[in-house]
Amino acid sequence: MSPRPWLRGLVVAAALAIGGCDPAPEPPDLTRNQAFHITMRDGVRIAVDLWLPETLEPGSRIPTVVRATRYWRAIGRPGGSLEGDPNFEEAERFNDAGYALLLVDARGSGASFGVRRFELAEDEVRDYGEIVDWIVEQPWSNGRVGAWGVSYTGNTAEMIAINRHPAVKAVAPLFNDFDNFGHLVFPGGVLTVGFLENWSRRVRMMDLNDICGLSDVEGEACDRLRERVTGVKPVDGDTDGTLLAEAAAEHDANTVPYQSALEYEYRDDPFGPFGETNVGHRRSPSGHLPQIDSSGVAMLVRVGWLDAATVNGALGRYNTISNPQRVSIGPWDHGAGNDADPFLPPETAVQPTEDEQWAEMLAFFDTHLTEDGSERTPSEIRYYTMGSGSWTTTETWPPSGLEDRVWYFGPDASLVESPPVASDGSDAYTVDFSATTGTANRWYTNGGAGDVIYLDRSSEDRKLLTYTSAPMPTDTEITGHPLVTLYVDSTEPDGAFIVYLEDVAPDGRVTYVTEGQLRGVMRAVSDEEPLYRKYGPHRSERRADAAPLVPGEIAELAFDLWATSVLIREGHRIRIAIAGADADTFLRYPRDGAVPDWTVHRSAEHASRIRLPVRTRG
Numbered sequence: 001m002s003p004r005p006w007l008r009g010l011v012v013a014a015a016l017a018i019g020g021c022d023p024a025p026e027p028p029d030l031t032r033n034q035a036f037h038i039t040m041r042d043g044v045r046i047a048v049d050l051w052l053p054e055t056l057e058p059g060s061r062i063p064t065v066v067r068a069t070r071y072w073r074a075i076g077r078p079g080g081s082l083e084g085d086p087n088f089e090e091a092e093r094f095n096d097a098g099y100a101l102l103l104v105d106a107r108g109s110g111a112s113f114g115v116r117r118f119e120l121a122e123d124e125v126r127d128y129g130e131i132v133d134w135i136v137e138q139p140w141s142n143g144r145v146g147a148w149g150v151s152y153t154g155n156t157a158e159m160i161a162i163n164r165h166p167a168v169k170a171v172a173p174l175f176n177d178f179d180n181f182g183h184l185v186f187p188g189g190v191l192t193v194g195f196l197e198n199w200s201r202r203v204r205m206m207d208l209n210d211i212c213g214l215s216d217v218e219g220e221a222c223d224r225l226r227e228r229v230t231g232v233k234p235v236d237g238d239t240d241g242t243l244l245a246e247a248a249a250e251h252d253a254n255t256v257p258y259q260s261a262l263e264y265e266y267r268d269d270p271f272g273p274f275g276e277t278n279v280g281h282r283r284s285p286s287g288h289l290p291q292i293d294s295s296g297v298a299m300l301v302r303v304g305w306l307d308a309a310t311v312n313g314a315l316g317r318y319n320t321i322s323n324p325q326r327v328s329i330g331p332w333d334h335g336a337g338n339d340a341d342p343f344l345p346p347e348t349a350v351q352p353t354e355d356e357q358w359a360e361m362l363a364f365f366d367t368h369l370t371e372d373g374s375e376r377t378p379s380e381i382r383y384y385t386m387g388s389g390s391w392t393t394t395e396t397w398p399p400s401g402l403e404d405r406v407w408y409f410g411p412d413a414s415l416v417e418s419p420p421v422a423s424d425g426s427d428a429y430t431v432d433f434s435a436t437t438g439t440a441n442r443w444y445t446n447g448g449a450g451d452v453i454y455l456d457r458s459s460e461d462r463k464l465l466t467y468t469s470a471p472m473p474t475d476t477e478i479t480g481h482p483l484v485t486l487y488v489d490s491t492e493p494d495g496a497f498i499v500y501l502e503d504v505a506p507d508g509r510v511t512y513v514t515e516g517q518l519r520g521v522m523r524a525v526s527d528e529e530p531l532y533r534k535y536g537p538h539r540s541e542r543r544a545d546a547a548p549l550v551p552g553e554i555a556e557l558a559f560d561l562w563a564t565s566v567l568i569r570e571g572h573r574i575r576i577a578i579a580g581a582d583a584d585t586f587l588r589y590p591r592d593g594a595v596p597d598w599t600v601h602r603s604a605e606h607a608s609r610i611r612l613p614v615r616t617r618g
Contacts, residue, residue, distance in 0.1 A: 030056050030140065033082055033091070035074065035235045037243075038134050040107075040127050047111035047235055047247075048131070049074045049103040051091035052140065061142040063369035064135050065094055067149050068104035068128055068156040070119070072206060073111075074233035097362050099369070100140060104131060106156065108254055109207055110232045113247045116207070116254040117274045119180070120155055120283045128156065129163030136167045144369040148172035148361065150335045151446065155180070158285045161295040170368035170377075172300040172361050173285070175334050177446075178313025179532070181267065181280035184446055187309050188559060189519035189541055190496045191261055191587040192443045195308075199447040200258030206232070207251040209244065262587075266543040280541075286313065286531050293321040298377045300364045301325055302357075304332035305386060305514070306340045306442040306452040309562045312481075312535070315381075315397050319533040324377040326364070329565070330384045338451035342511050343387040343503075346453050385477060386513070387503070388567040398480045402613040407469060407574065409602040409609060415469040415576060419609075425602045429465040431495065431580030431595055436460065437512070439584050454512035457502055461510055461577050465600060468504055469574040479565040480613035481535035484516065484576070485558040487606035492596040493548035495520040495580055496589040497557055501564070501610075504573040516561035519589060520549045523557050536560025554606055567617065576610055 032054055037045035056062065067073075067090075075086055082088060087103060094101040107124045108116035116124075128147075136143050145167045147157035154176025160168055177184050185192060205214035211231040212222035234244040255272035264271050264279075271279040281287030303314040314327050331341035332350065336357065339348040352360070367377065382393045392399065410416040411425065437460070440453040484499045497518050503511040516536075524547040526540040536559050539545070549555050568574060580596060581588060590596065602608050 030058065033085070035111075035233060036237065037112075037235055038131060040130055042123075044107060044114040044127075045112065045243075045247075046107060046114075046127055046131065047073065047105040049087065049233070051087070051095055051101040051103070053095040053098065053100070056140060058139075060140060062098055062100055062140055063142050063144040063146065063365070064100040064102055065365060065369075066102045066104060066128070066131065066135075066145060066147040066157075066160065067153050068106055068131075068147070068160070069149070069153045070106040070109040070116070070203065070206075071152060072109075072232040073103040073105045076230035076233040077228065078230065093358055093362070097366070099365070100135075102131070102135065104128070104156075105232070108251055109203075111234050111238075111244050111247055113250055115250055118255055118272055118276050118279050118283050119152075119257065120159060121276075122282065125159045125162050128160040129165050132160070132163070132165045132167050142369075143167055144169050146170045146172070146365050146369050148174070148365075149176070150174045151176060155285065158292065158299070159288065161297045162285075162288045162291040164291060164295045168295065168297055170298040170300070170365055172364065174300075174302040175304065175307055175310060175332075175336070176313075177284060177308070177310060178317055179286040180284040182284075182286075183309035183313050184443075185261065186280070186541075188496075188517035189265075189522035189539075190498075190517050190589065192585060193258075193587045194439065194585040195443050195447040196261055197258050200256060204254075204256055207248070207254050209248040266546065267541040268543055281531065286316070289317075289321055289532060293323060296323060298324040298364070298368050299326070300361060300377075301327040302332075302336065303327070303329055304334065304336065304340060304452075305329060305384070305564055306342075306445070307332065307334045308442055308446045310446075311563045315563055316532040316534060318379070318381060318397055325379045326377055327381040328383075329381065331386055333450060333452045334445040334448075340445075340452035341384075341386045342454050342513070346451055383479075383565055385479065385565040385567055387569065388477070392565075398613060402477075402479060402615050404611050405614050406609050406611050407467075407576075408607055409467045409576070409600065411602075413467055415467040415574060415610075420602055420604050420607050423603055423605070427465060427600050427602070429578065429580075429598045429600060431598065432463040433581040433588060433595070434583055435463040435579050435581050436583040437585060441585060443585050457500075457510035457512055457577070458508055461502070461575070463579075464500075465578040465598075467576045471506070471571045471573055472568050474570050475617040476568045477565070477615050477617055478513075478568065478612050479615075481563050482514070482516070482561040482613070483536055483558065483611040484561060484609070485556065485611075486578070486608050487554050487556055487601040488549075488608075489552060489554045489599050489601075490520065490549045490596045491551050491598075492590050492594050493521065493551070494590040495549070495596045495598075496582075496586055497559075498579040498582060498586075499559075499561060499610075500575075500577040500579070501561055502575040502577055503566070503568055504575050506571050510575065513566050514562050514564040516559050517586070518557055518559040520555075520557070521546045523547050523549075523555060525558075534560075535563070554601060570618070574612075
């Protein structure tokens with residue numbers, strides 16, 4: 001959904017030149033746009049931009065929508081009209097619909113003061129509750145508040161509910177990271193260095209208000225950029241930039257996520273220089289579900305099948321908490337800026353359109369934030385099936401009408417539905433660390449890389465261990481959570497086990513569908529209750545539960561692939577491809593640089609296989 005989700009407005013920032021705002025009185029008046037600090041319980045000043053409808057009359061009371069970010073709530077410019085502000089389109093849409101819009105720089109970022117111990121820490125989330133307190137005290141507020149956002153701002157939109165403030169009635173967490181560590185940073189315990197290193201460097205530049213470092217320019221190019229864009233927008237009263245400089249100086253103590261992640265392996269390891277523990281749960285909505293559930297807020301959720309692994313978060317949330325939820329799962333990149341159906345050309349237009357997406361969200365907020373809005377949003381999931389162009393609506397997940405079918409790894413790289421009967425059978429594979437899915441994959445899009453484009457995988461598959469089925473006798477839909485079971489012995493105690501589900505066309509073109517991964521030492525299955533509904537074996541990922549592989553011993557590795565919905569056409573084949581690396585995406589395992597030799601077993605006793613939820617069409 002436009003505007004783009006992260007580094008919001010920075011793409012256009014270099015071409016823009018803000019100005020025109022008078023210093024805001026305290027409390028603010030009805031000036032169209034005002035920037036000021038709101039002081040928190042501990043004295044930390046949080047920077048906000050307030051946009052009010054141009055036609056708002058004294059005495060009128062309207063609802064408010066909040067978008068809180070750590071990517072600069074607004075961009076500073078030496079001069080220019082309000083219409084040139086990158087937030088103007090967003091403000092116009094909400095203001096014209098009768099809403100106040102409040103944009104917030106998260107604690108320790110932008111023009112706000114404070115320090116970020118880790119992303120979405122408890123003190124940041126508590127700030128949002130106090131900001132809601134401030135909103136409902138304003139003479140123009142009708143006492144109803146919503147929140148929206150894409151990506152990080154989608155996280156804040158959901159986590160504002162943790163405060164259980166009675167004024168917060170509805171939130172729209174779009175393309176957000178419900179379980180940030182499990183679905184983006186450490187999927188299956190494997191670190192996504194390709195995404196995280198670049199993201200971490202850029203947010204570091206933002207926190208220090210280094211516009212030239214952020215834009216990778218210096219010298220005269222930097223000077224020219226600063227003539228148009230100064231960095232984050234200061235508050236109106238900070239005419240000489242003193243407050244902004246003081247805030248940026250405080251940010252120097254922020255935890256640097258990439259450096260900290262390289263030293264962090266298990267969910268209960270200390271993270272960052274502050275020694276924070278259990279960060280993997282604390283920094284994500286998934287770690288606060290009892291509070292979100294008891295808040296009762298209605299939720300409008302959007303997510304893409306190929307947007308990191310966030311779709312599993314949307315489905316896990318749906319089946320765990322009782323909040324009214326309207327979930328859309330589409331063929332989108334991160335933020336729905338592009339259509340990512342791998343069976344369609346990259347330039348395919350996004351559906352629904354941007355205007356239609358805005359209309360749906362505004363109608364959702366109208367239902368819950370107007371004075372008489374009391375209708376309960378029915379819970380449902382609307383999902384797109386890739387390769388078919390069709391949408392389906394269901395109230396239950398998994399949807400009805402599907403059956404689990406098992407395909408076994410067979411001899412001669414085959415994938416068959418008959419279980420093996422031989423007492424032996426195996427395939428050897430030496431991990432090829434040059435294997436890659438490129439830098440336009442599902443893990444990069446979450447960092448602002450844009451469209452998800454997987455090229456023909458046939459050449460890369462020659463680096464992998466593959467198993468391919470016979471041609472499908474009829475159109476076959478796969479919708480849900482594939483579950484792979486590998487029986488492997490390895491020469492090394494650790495490794496990254498990556499399994500791809502692919503479509504092989506009659507002409508030999510190989511199309512990526514989905515994947516799953518598991519770090520070898522994370523293989524121990526836990527019988528503890530997970531925080532939210534999962535669709536494969538649950539693992540604690542705690543250090544005490546580490547289970548290194550034993551060279552020469554067969555280990556069972558069972559894990560789910562990230563949820564998907566795809567149509568495998570008649571005559572096409574299903575392929576399972578197994579890798580031990582994705583060179584452009586994941587950290588190398590084992591970390592000592594060793595090259596593992598694997599033996600994948602496919603005997604009657606150790607039948608490696610994949611279970612797929614399917615239904616036939618036609």
